[in-house]
Structures are given as structure tokens and as C-alpha cells.
Amino acid sequence: MSSQRRRKGSGRVTLADIAAKVGVSKITVSRAIRTPDKVSEALRLKIQRCIDENGYIPNRAAGALASSQSKTVALLVPSFSNAVFTEVVKGVDEVMLSEGYQVLIGHSGYSTLEEERLIETFLQFAVDGVILSGSQHTERARRMLGQANVPVVEMMELADNPLGICVGFDQVEAGRSVTEYLIEKGHKRIGFAGARMDHRAQQRLRGWREAMWKAGLSDEYLITSQAASSYDMGANLLAEFVQRWPDLDAIFFCNDDLAAGAIFECQRRNIRVPHELSVIGFNNLPIAASTSPSLTTVATPRYEVGRRSAQELLKLLQGEEAEELRIDLGFEVKGRESA
Amino acid sequence: MSSQRRRKGSGRVTLADIAAKVGVSKITVSRAIRTPDKVSEALRLKIQRCIDENGYIPNRAAGALASSQSKTVALLVPSFSNAVFTEVVKGVDEVMLSEGYQVLIGHSGYSTLEEERLIETFLQFAVDGVILSGSQHTERARRMLGQANVPVVEMMELADNPLGICVGFDQVEAGRSVTEYLIEKGHKRIGFAGARMDHRAQQRLRGWREAMWKAGLSDEYLITSQAASSYDMGANLLAEFVQRWPDLDAIFFCNDDLAAGAIFECQRRNIRVPHELSVIGFNNLPIAASTSPSLTTVATPRYEVGRRSAQELLKLLQGEEAEELRIDLGFEVKGRESA
DNA sequence: CTGAAAGCGCTAACAT
DNA sequence: ATGTTAGCGCTTTCAG
Numbered sequence A, B: 001m002s003s004q005r006r007r008k009g010s011g012r013v014t015l016a017d018i019a020a021k022v023g024v025s026k027i028t029v030s031r032a033i034r035t036p037d038k039v040s041e042a043l044r045l046k047i048q049r050c051i052d053e054n055g056y057i058p059n060r061a062a063g064a065l066a067s068s069q070s071k072t073v074a075l076l077v078p079s080f081s082n083a084v085f086t087e088v089v090k091g092v093d094e095v096m097l098s099e100g101y102q103v104l105i106g107h108s109g110y111s112t113l114e115e116e117r118l119i120e121t122f123l124q125f126a127v128d129g130v131i132l133s134g135s136q137h138t139e140r141a142r143r144m145l146g147q148a149n150v151p152v153v154e155m156m157e158l159a160d161n162p163l164g165i166c167v168g169f170d171q172v173e174a175g176r177s178v179t180e181y182l183i184e185k186g187h188k189r190i191g192f193a194g195a196r197m198d199h200r201a202q203q204r205l206r207g208w209r210e211a212m213w214k215a216g217l218s219d220e221y222l223i224t225s226q227a228a229s230s231y232d233m234g235a236n237l238l239a240e241f242v243q244r245w246p247d248l249d250a251i252f253f254c255n256d257d258l259a260a261g262a263i264f265e266c267q268r269r270n271i272r273v274p275h276e277l278s279v280i281g282f283n284n285l286p287i288a289a290s291t292s293p294s295l296t297t298v299a300t301p302r303y304e305v306g307r308r309s310a311q312e313l314l315k316l317l318q319g320e321e322a323e324e325l326r327i328d329l330g331f332e333v334k335g336r337e338s339a
Numbered sequence C: 001c002t003g004a005a006a007g008c009g010c011t012a013a014c015a016t
Numbered sequence D: 001a002t003g004t005t006a007g008c009g010c011t012t013t014c015a016g
Helices: A015-022 A026-034 A041-054 A060-067 A083-098 A112-124 A139-148 A171-184 A199-214 A231-244 A256-269 A286-290 A302-317 B015-022 B026-034 B041-054 B060-067 B083-098 B112-124 B139-148 B171-184 B199-214 B231-244 B256-269 B286-290 B302-317
Strands: A072-077 A102-107 A129-133 A152-157 A165-169 A190-194 A222-224 A250-253 A278-280 A297-299 A326-328 A332-334 B072-077 B102-107 B129-133 B152-157 B165-169 B190-194 B222-224 B250-253 B278-280 B297-299 B326-328 B332-334
Touching: A015 A026, A015 A041, A026 A041, A060 B060, A072 A083, A072 A112, A072 A302, A083 A102, A083 A129, A083 A302, A102 A112, A112 A129, A112 A139, A129 A302, A152 A199, A152 A302, A165 A171, A165 A302, A171 A190, A171 A199, A171 A250, A171 A278, A171 A297, A171 A332, A190 A199, A190 A231, A190 A256, A222 A231, A231 A250, A231 A256, A231 B286, A250 A256, A256 A278, A256 A286, A256 B286, A286 B231, A286 B256, B015 B026, B015 B041, B026 B041, B072 B083, B072 B112, B072 B302, B083 B102, B083 B129, B083 B302, B102 B112, B112 B129, B112 B139, B129 B302, B152 B199, B152 B302, B165 B171, B165 B302, B171 B190, B171 B199, B171 B250, B171 B278, B171 B297, B171 B332, B190 B199, B190 B231, B190 B256, B222 B231, B231 B250, B231 B256, B250 B256, B256 B278, B256 B286
Parallel strands: A072 A102, A072 A129, A129 A152, A152 A165, A165 A326, A190 A222, A190 A250, A250 A278, B072 B102, B072 B129, B129 B152, B152 B165, B165 B326, B190 B222, B190 B250, B250 B278
Antiparallel strands: A297 A332, B297 B332
């Protein structure tokens, strides 16, 4: 007859159920789970058995509410189809998992507006920290992150004005370096081919341009597209380059997908790489080592960026002050057959 | 003063804060957000302004707790680096987002034990539904899902005994089909090359074997590895095949990554594909259309599998009964240059 | 080592 | 159209 304002509840087994069955208080069950050494062994075992038998699964929403700590962090990447980020995700995930944090992953599709929407969503989940890709965010996203007062790490590039701290490498410098590598090899007419020109690709373009200027070479051999990067797009870009500038020495493709597509197109057109034309890519994705000829490219520390970002976030989460605001993990020009 | 059992709280702006500032009750603010038409326009506007000004972000943990629905679903994939699943994720995400659900993504690294761990974690988040890859799960995972009483969709293969419903295509049939395609082309010595032999790859292998038997052909040309799939592995497998069986007609690689790697190796070895050797892959990833020669493969409806899985889960979430338990989305042999 | 009471921030249920 | 009250399932705080 206990009727009167009955609520549904989830119908699942709760901490209170376990407590009642074992004949202890809720807090003791809670302790047995979270701080086992604060509960006598006998009791702990008894509680554990009851938990197993009843398939009790703690409700984290309740826990988060009570402790105002969700033990989750948000990780925002531009895209899953971009293999660059799969390793970043792996690095973040491994570190966070080992510290008992759950990583909530979102992909913005290279849209800062979608990123803003995701930040809002994840903030609703009361994430304890946020890892973002890049340094380009909407005003509102910045404001929300500020108000929420959560630690933020930006990765993959070194922001001038980091929201919190940033972990990555100098994309401009990388673009410059690899262009200088080509120049040192004696190339003069060096093109830049880009697609999906996100902020990082634009920085590489800037590096190319600076290197060309510095060497007194022309930066006219430039074709970029805002469309998505793909093997096909790489093939198309190559076709356009050889048609417009038949006497080109080399082309710097802003990523390995494009460069690999260009290599395939060269095979079809019987353009001998690197004898007639040098091709370089960016990122050192697995495909770079496998094509024929293999692809000269820039090796980027993606996995390490993920790990380090997570480690730094963890420090902030534990209340430590950041020592370095901009953590540079470097890059390396990887000479192979194509250039 | 008012001291006595004070708790920390999150320090963030809450619904109560907004209610107090506007001078209404909490539930009215709640309604203004969730069911705007149940609040007078004037009040709604006033509340909305206050929310914006104060940067209020609803706490979903609290909402989930109160309503015992989280408006989130879990999506478990074996791997992010496998491009097959990036499209599945995209399909699921698009559909779920459009219905106001947030998708929590986890990757099991092809381990059913890791999958079990993820299921437990996501169940702690009180997800409303779960989408799994494949039909292989641990006993404990099955039990947890059963007890949690959430709708489950398994995707990518057609389980004999689905946990809930399943959405995919017949992997055995696909393996058989593409082998028959080769047989019809007049090939007799057809090899099967596999890596990371997950359950789906094993089913394709079975299809190959069945087709070979049916045609009275030998199934001796078989090499598989439990190691991860990669371009390199494809190249290695090709090398091993041509060494062991120099007179082979064709090789069915269990996925496009392997097949592409094999194509690259053929280029290096000057093995003319398809004249000397036919090569086929599986999945029709973007690379299949781009290599030279382009890759004959099996087009699989990955994106559609994602969308449909989400749609079916949505139906279950709304309490509808499942009409079909096994939803077959088919596949298509995609003839190109390599076979 | 164990427990009682209070409350995290929100929504369901029952008013008016 | 708006409000009151209770309570979701857990952890914190204070006590013993």
C-alpha cells in the first residue's frame, strides 16, 4: 500500500539493493568498490560476491552528480577517416584508460561550428577535461570552455595563444624543412598541392612559400582545393600540375593520401618518379612506405602527440601547474624513393 | 551562519540559479528548455536570455538520473584504423544525432575481452542502447547486456542467434560469390590470403573454400596470419604465395589493404596484374579504385549498415517491436582491372 | 572500520 | 501555463 508519488527508477540493481542484501549501509558497499582497503576483508568479499551474483553495475551518472567528478575527458578530432587521427586517438585512449578515465570521442568534420556543438554536448556530460585538435575554435566554444573551467589541451599544432597548453609540432617549420630538402636535392620548380586546406595544411603551405622565397624561387606552382583529400584528388591534382607546368621538378603534396594518389597516376601515365618528377607527401602514414616507388614524406609524431596530450591533461586534472605551455614534439623528413 | 554539512557542488551555473534570477521555479526553466511550447512566449524569451547571459549548461548526469534515460547509445567497433568502420561510425552518428542521441564510441582492438570491458563501462553511463560489431561476444558481455535490459543491435554480419537484431550481409556468401567470379573467369588455382582473421574474415575464407569445393578445385593455396592487416603484410603474403606456388592464377585477399599491398609488390616484382596473376580484395575502400591496376573487390554497404543499425535501434528505443531480426543489406562484386 | 544524514542538479508526478 | 514536492543513485560530511 505504499503508493503515492511513485517514480519509475531504472529498474536496475542499485547500490542500495546490494547494501540491503548484504545487511550493511550503502556507503560501505561504495567503499568496498572504490576504496577496498577501508573495508574489512571478510565484508569486502561478501559484498563482492553479492555484486557479482546480482550483476550490479554502478550508475556513473549518480556518482558523477554526487562527487562532481565524471572521470571522463572529451577528445575532439576533425575526422575519423583521416588516418592521422586514429593514432592520436589511440595514444590518448591508452594513457587515459590506464588512469581510470573514459575518453568521449567526437569528430567535427573539420567544422568549427560542429566542434562548438560537440564541446557543448560534452560539457553537459560534465567532462573533467577537454582535448582539442588545432587552435581554431569559435568564440562561443572558447567562452564555454572558459566558463566551464575545465583544463584544455590543444594538439597537433603549436598555437600562438593556447587556450590551455598545446602539444604538437611546428607545421610551418615542417613545410619549410621538407621544401628545403627538395631544394637541396637541386630542384627549382617545386609545386605545392593541397586539398581540404585546414589550418595545419595552410601552415605547411606557408612553410613551402617561405622556403621558396628564401631560395629565390618562384611560388607560382600552386594548386589547392577545399574539397576533401583522397587518392583520387591526388591523381587529379597531379594531372592538373603536369598539364599546366610540364617542366615541373617536384611536387609537395600536403598529405600522404594525395601524394599516394599522385604516385598511382604517375604509374598510369608512365611518368617515372623520381627521375622525371619528384613527389613528397606529409605524415608518414603506413601507405608511404609501401607504394612503388616508396614515398618521401615528413614523419609526424601522432601517437606521441596523443600520449603526451593525455599526460599533460592528467597533470592539470591533478591540479598541477603547467610547466610548459607549448610542447614541441618535432618531426622528421623521411627520405625514400620518390624524391 | 549557514554552515553545517556544506557540499562542494560543481561551482557551475545550475538550473536553480537561472530559476532564481528569472524569478520562476526550476521546472519552468526545465520546460523552457525541453518543451518550449509549454511555456509562455514572454517567459521563455526571458529565460533563454538569462541562460545565454550566464552561459548555463545543463548537467546531463543529473538529467539522466532524474529521468532514467541518458539519450546516449554505445557503439563498439573493433578498430578505428580499419577504414571499414569509419563509415559505419559516420552512418550511426548521423542518424543518432538527428534524433538527439549522443553516440559513445569505443574500440575493442579486436578483443572480445576488451569489448566486454567497454560494454561494462558504457552500461555504467546508462546508455539507452548498444550497437556492437559482429556476433562474437564473451558470456559475461551477453549476460550484462541481458540484465541491463537495453536494446542491442549487432552489425556487419548476420548472426545465427542475434542478441537483439542484426544488420549486415552474409560474409560467407560474399566470399563464395567473389570466388565464383574468379572461377567463371577461368581461374583454377585460386589462393586465399588473410590477416587478422577475425570472425568475418573467417567466414569469407569459408565462402572461398565452399566455392572451390563446389567447383572441384583444390583449397590448398591458403595462407593466413593472425597479425594485423597492412599494406606490408599484403606484400609479404604475395611474396610467400608466388614463392610457394609460382603457377597460381589468382589470389583472393581478405581485405583491400592486403590486396593493395600485393598490387604494390607486384609492381616492384614486375608481375603483370591481371595477365600473370589476378588479385582481388574485399570492401571496396577508396584505395581500390585508385591503384594501378585498379582493384577488383567486393563492395560492402558499410555506411548503410551504420545508418540502418541506428534506425533499427531507434525503433527499439521507442518501444517498437522488431519486425525482422536479421536485416541483410547485401554486397556487390565490383569488377575492375586486377581480375 | 562502519554508519546516518544530507544533498549533488535535475525531472516525474501531482497539483493549481 | 506554472508551481510543489519528492526522489533518481550515488558520495560527501560528520560521527562513532
